[in-house]
Amino acid sequence: MHLASDSWRTGERGDVKANVVIVEDDPLVAAHVGRGVEAHDGLSLVATTGTLAGARGLLDRKVDLFILDLGLPDGSGIELIEEIRARGGLEPKILVLSVLGDQDTVLAAVLAGADGYLLKDIDSLDIGQQAADALTGGAPLSPSIAAYVLRHLRRQR
Numbered sequence: 001m002h003l004a005s006d007s008w009r010t011g012e013r014g015d016v017k018a019n020v021v022i023v024e025d026d027p028l029v030a031a032h033v034g035r036g037v038e039a040h041d042g043l044s045l046v047a048t049t050g051t052l053a054g055a056r057g058l059l060d061r062k063v064d065l066f067i068l069d070l071g072l073p074d075g076s077g078i079e080l081i082e083e084i085r086a087r088g089g090l091e092p093k094i095l096v097l098s099v100l101g102d103q104d105t106v107l108a109a110v111l112a113g114a115d116g117y118l119l120k121d122i123d124s125l126d127i128g129q130q131a132a133d134a135l136t137g138g139a140p141l142s143p144s145i146a147a148y149v150l151r152h153l154r155r156q157r
C-alpha cells in the first residue's frame with residue numbers, strides 16, 4: 001500500500017513533491033495561493049478548481065493536500081471534507097482557507113476532518129509554509145481560530 005505520507009517523506013529527499021489541489025472559486029485568491037504553492041520546493045500544484053463538482057472529479061487522483069475554500073458556488077467545502085473522510089484509505093490532508101470565521105463553521109469544518117483552518121488574510125499568509133506544515137503533521141490555525149477552538153474546549157468541561 002502506497003500511503004500519501006510515504007510519498008511526502010520521499011519528497012523531502014527531493015524526488016517527489018507533494019501533490020496539491022486548490023479548490024477556490026475566487027480567481028484572484030486561487031492565483032495567489034497557486035503562486036505560493038509553486039514557490040515552495042516540496043509542493044507541486046496539480047490542479048485548481050472552483051467548484052465542489054470539480055474537486056469531486058479529482059478524488060481518484062493521488063492528492064496529498066487539498067487547500068479548500070468553504071463558500072463554493074455549488075455548495076460548502078465542508079461537504080467535500082466529509083466525503084473525503086468517508087472514503088478512508090489514502091487520506092489527503094485538508095487545509096481550509098476561508099473568509100468564514102464564525103464559530104459554527106469553524107467547528108463544523110474541524111469536526112468533519114479539516115487538518116487546519118486559515119482565514120483569508122491573503123497579504124500576510126505564507127500559504128506554501130502553512131501547506132508544508134499541514135503535510136508534516138501540523139495543524140495550521142489562524143490565531144483567532146485557535147482562540148475559538150480553545151474557548152470551545154473549555155466550555156466542554
Ligand code: CA
Pocket residue numbers: 024025026069070071072
Ligand atoms: Ca468562495
